Amino acid sequence: MLQNYTPAQYQNKGKVWEMGSAPNGIVYFAADGGLIEYDGNTWNSFKGSNGFTRSVIVVNDSLIYTGSDLDFGIWKRNDYRAFEYISLYPFREDAFEISEEFWQIHQLQDAILFVSSRNIYVYRNEQLVKIAAPSSFSGSFKVNELVYFADESQGLFVFEDFSLKRVIDFPEQFNARITGIYQHEKGWVIVTRDLGLYLFADRALSPLNSELSDELKAAKVFSFEQIDENHYAFGTVLKGLYITDTKGKIIHSINRQKGLPSNTILSLHYSPAGKLWLGMDYGISVLNLKNNFTTFNDYRGDFGTGYTAILINNTFYLGTNQGLYRSGWDELNNNREIFRFQLIPDTEGQVWTLENINNTVLMGHDRGLFIVRENTIEKISNHDGVWAIVPYKDYLLTGNYNGISLFQKNGNRWTFLKKMDLILGSCNQLVIEKENILWVNIPNFGIIRAVLDQDMNPVERLIFPVDIFDGKDAFILKNELGIHVFTDRYQYTFNDKENEFIRAKESKVFSEVEGQLAGVYLPTALNSDYEFFPVYNGFALKFLSTDTETRSAELSLTLRRIEAFSNHESALLYPGQKVPYQLNNFRIECIVPNHNGVLYQYRLNENGEWSEWGQNNIFEFLNLKHGEYHLFVKALKDDVIIEKPAVIFRVATPWYYRWYAYIMYFLVLALLIFIIYSWQKISLKKQKKQMLLREQNSLRQQTEKHKQTLSQLEQKRLQAEYNQLKQQLKSKTIELANKARDNEEKNRLLLALKEKCEKAQQNPELFDIKWGEMQRILDSYLKIEDKTFEIQMDELHQEFFKKLKENFPDLSNNDLRLCAYLKIGLNSKEIAEILNIQPSSFYISRSRLRKKLNLKTEEDLYSFLNEV
Template identity: 55%
Template sequence: MFKAKELFLLLLILGTLSGKAQRIPEKGMPLLQNFTPAEYQNKGKIWAIGSAPNGIIYMAADKGLLEYDGKTWKCFKGSEGFTRSLAVINDSLIYTGSDLDFGVWHRNKYHDFEYTSLYSFKEELAPLNEEFWHVYRLSGNIFFISAHNLYVYKDNRITKIAAPNRITGSFTANDSLYFTDKKKGLLVLSNLLLKPVCEFPEEDAIEIVGAYQHNGNTVFVTKNSGLYTILAGKFSPVRNQLSQDLKAAKVFSFEQINKTYPAFGTVLKGLFISNTEGKLIHNINKYKGLPNNTILSLYYSPSGKLWAGMDYGVSSLDINSNLTFFYDYRGDFGTGYTALLKENTFYLGTNQGLYLSGWEDLNNNTAFHHFTLLPGSEGQVWALKNIAGTVFIAHDNGLFLLKDNKLERLGNQSGIWTVIPYKNYLLAGSYNGISIFKKSNNGWEYLREMELILGSCNQLIIDSDSVLWVNIPNYGIIKAVLNDTLYPVERQIFRERSFEGSDLYLQYHNNQIQAVTDKYRYAYSHEVNQFANKSPIDNNELPPSILLPGIHEPVLLTPDAEFLPIYNGFALKFSGAPKVGNSDNDQLIFRAITAHGYGNESRLYAGALVPFRYGNIKIDCIVPNKEGVLYQYMLDDNDNWSNWSVNNTIELISPNSGGHVLSARAMVKGKVTKTETIAFRVATPHYRSWYAFVLYLIVFAALTGLAVLWQKRLMKKQERQLLMKQQQTLREQAEIHQQQLMLLEQERLQAEYEQLKKQLKSKTIELTNKAKENDDKNKLLLTLKEKCEAARLNPAITKTALSDMQKLLESFLTIEDKTFEIQMDELHQEFFRKLNDLYPNLSSNDLRLCAYLKIGLNSKEIAEILNILPSSVYISRSRLRKKLNVHTDDDLYHYLNSI
């Protein structure tokens, strides 16, 4: 037993000596990030936490195994009972213990975990209802601990070691595993045997959750009894305030930070962090931002973050960061805009007033911080300045100075943004200009307002002896040259719109005036008298969306501490605080590969064949649990890297078929990680695959055969069609010939008809003339005969008879003329009827003229028939054209024959 004690103490002492002593800031809260159960899919309480070498965090939760890479939560279902403990070997191999089961998780090719139970005693030990609250990996062995048994897993074999009585706790120290037994006390595992180290006092029921070293002594952390150590071979309580506080708070979990700062998760009072001497460094609870005061699990990751699993939610604290925070969750002081440290008194200007606190009172070792409001300072405090040992307060109500912790107002002006000294004056930027104060024997007195500068002057900076720089929000920057009477004799205005970005403010940095926005920093050049040099702002050092924007700048409190204004509180930045975590060890890993397209999506794995139909590939990569990381990628080693981006998802749109290698790297705090690659292959589309080409060949041969067959059939068909076409052509030619013959015959008949018509016309005229002449002759001869007979019988009337015969001849001529007209009218009755229907205004003479014209008589012939002059016929024809509406260019003969 003595050798076991010596071995135990030697191992713990060596572990302590090997730890690096690093100091963590003591004032303020470490940067806290909270996760609600809704964010990790409401998987219940977090009982244990661990991390893989690449930085991925794993947690044992009620409903399975949780995984968090800094951006995405994943949950994997294992055994039926609550998962209580875990041992993370790497991001592909994890062992867990749960209610009535323990087992191993392996990651499959899709980057998901699959659980395999290793507990083969379920039926045999069913009455025990074993719960496995601890899992350890030591010397290549995996240990699963329950209250009744210890199970050792090695080489796919399980060895069971029974507890002497009942195991109430376990912990590791320098590759040794220790147990607390209800009756046997402290035990150590050696060669698969539980050997006693020290017995517990009979009056105390000690449950040890961890141990750490102090000055060569081992300090044991118990759940309900505070701190213990071994003195003279016996357990003895530690007599200090920390032990009493832990006893009252009820410790549930324990972790060491850099083997220098013990961290205690309590049931009642949140998280305690102390040094090994027993001095409380941090008291972090619900007042200071924790979601819950019951800390069920603690884990300190190599990246410098302390993870806490609680009864409600999970939190991470950047415990080694040089930034600490004071959030006003209780409504004690508001939002800090400015601060000042004088004679160990911390002055805090907020939106509620001026608050005071001792510098040492800002240490984070109490449940909450105490700030005292200075009477009369209620309202917005914009700036605090220590000028020649006097504290000046720029306030919404005016300018004040602090004397014996009492406020004394200077002048009657209200709304003072800032105040600066200038020779024997004070220049106070107000809501509407610049107020000038002059020092006299009675103190400071208001002098006047500065001319030519109006507006809300929220920043004033003196450059050289006589140059004043003024910032006016929403307007711009004014550079003014002052004379001895503080009159701006020269002014130059730089409008705000000429600066890219928002929240423009002035800064005197590196002995030059700079204009700063949320995007760029502009340096003023005296050579060109402009803000010429432009450089991007580097915001990686500070957490995003925390600092107040614009003019609310950091304030140097001590050579090592700087005040930062933030929303709902304030922050401190310590220059001497350690930076834990080496960015050279940061590793980029690929998390998932997904193919998608046309509304479909398919998960893939490295080296997988991507179906061509999906078209697009999405690859997720990340540097686990690192902030401010930039990513860059390149496809197929073409030396064409993408631009740096905060987006850790790589989208490849329609990559070509065939094998591809994607290279990716990250930049963490200005350092580029090692390039990682992932291979995949895009399937050749079906229409370009080998079987497609075989099919194409078969189809081509079939089509060729069909084409030949079709060509033959086509030739025969064409021959038949040609023959039919020839026959059709002959028939058409015969028909055309027949038609031509018929046309010729018709033309011949038409010519004969026209000739006969002309002959008929001629004969008709001739016949008419002959008939008339014959009739005239007959009648004349008859009359003359009668007259001669009468004269013969009566010679006395010879003269009278001759006169009568003369008259008779004239009368017969007139009668015969009318007879001809009557005959012409009878011959053309149908023609006259049509003309009367079409042209009712035609006279009888017009009708007869139409008849003469219709049969083809010219004007001379018509004049002879009518015994009139040809000119009269011409006039009658012209009148007839007008009545018939026949144009002079139209042939009257053809028109009349068309009726």
């Protein structure tokens, strides 16, 4: 299984010169741009020195040594798991004058060796010891805990007891750059860059005559790595990667035509996880040697994306989006530089399925159903789009773009019988559960369970809509446990008693191979040893007999980071650290480094519930309360569960729960009580003042009201007195008038009689005459109109009469007197008696008066006269 990474993915750090793995599986790369770290999920880069980083030794993921141009040093993680670089090179300030490049680093039990072409720097107990090269080192190699140094002119040396001891003297004609050394049954094999392989045996160095040596000589070996006791890897300049066994047989040959981004392999590293890492001048690749997969990517556009395959009579048939291809099974051997496929004529187009029915290959194609006969095809049906082919009794069922077709075999030929009723739509999967029970998968609609009668008609149907399955790309699987449905998230099992699907508590649904086609959860069995997997732009084969126990034992669950954050800031933490309460959101990342298909499960604290298994390895916890938390994490890979000790982190008590906060609360409470007391006191005083003001206002209002009442009473009293006086005035006026008239009449009568008596006394002769005159006087007095009262009335109402005369000149004296009588309130009867007239005559006189005064009917005469 080959996986490529472009420079853009690891931040364009240039060529990769050396690699190393930490015990937990994290891989580190020495590149032009610095140190690179990759855990299978995230790339990180670090810059320590100014020059290109050339070499790396990884003790663990917290202690790393690197060598570069003009420098070498040590990387250590701090408490926050961030790397810090410390230079160990003693001549760093004068490096440009010395100009050393450190291309190799080797780790011994008690020392680290930093190697340049001129010197070896031995770092031990925080001390450096410098050992000069005999002439110039061209390479160094660690074999069986010993480090060997190749000197350009002096031969091969071994480092022992802090000194160099010569092992091999190079012959004069030996002018080669050594790239690797490994032990052989006959001696040592020396791997050279340009001259192939040499054998050192019986203290003699000679060329190793073999096909492998010739192949490597032509390919130009640049890097070498021993995979295990039986396998070796050679990285070349021209032809990519070769993996061989101890006998020199090429097992794998991988180059650009097989998927490598470059044929120049600058560095090789075999990790304990079973992955071979390739550092190149452009890109990084990794080949998983223990996952049983071989991937065939169509980088040249030869065959396309594989959807289905079948192996029959040692011929491999491959159905792709471009057509049907065939190849000899032996042609797929990994030691071949190129895989060759032959397109079967007239099969261009989408091939959906291939089935072996009684040693006859049937092909479901976009154009219909076909029989494949070696390099030719024969069409059976014109029904477009055959997704699935299933034999049932003497029939053949095909799931088409629209419905299900039924075929029956007549002799050696399949003939179309009919279309199945009641089931329409794109039927991309057909599964026979048992006698007369057919399952049909219709994407974007659902899954149908149909009971068939003897005429192959569905008489009963159960429809399970696609919405009841959480996830995408539902797929039906039948095994010894029954009928199951897989989605990209969960696994469901059919309960035939309740006629319903039940979701499994722990659903392990993930792709076994990188780039696997969506909706494909199970491989196609080719034979007892191999399975076929459809992959985008290619396909993959899985070899079934590789032991997985070693691989599972190497798994390590690693804490990558603890991050506390809020909306405005974030901070990295070390385990057990306490953070301020405002950073009470946490993001914790754990990973099984550089392993695919790992599921994770977690719970927070002992009393928490375990989450469901999932591929997410970053766990977030939001708005946590203060206190200590323990995060428990599990990882599941190949049915092996790895647990990690609890990750502890703490949230500080918020300031409002601390002792000084309680003192502040007490002071605030006391102040609040004081303020409330003072406020109540002031409020009470204010209320009293307001009550006093209200009482004063009430008293003032009552006084005003009382004054108004008294004034009203006084006015009423005065009005009553006025009315009384008016009435009295009226009475007195009448009385006065009567008395005045009586007195006047009496006085005149008496005076007249006195005069007559005096005359009669003076002249008795005239007594009779005077007596007669006195009788006549008395008679005339009774007839004389008494004007006295009118005169007095005129004098009493002189101003009133004057105003009336000014406004109404046409008024007579009688009219004026009538107005005076009306004004003083005499009623009609009283006025009639005074005037010695009938009441009816009074009414006539009053009507005439209204006309002279120009009064309208609705105007009151009395009111008018009182306003004059």
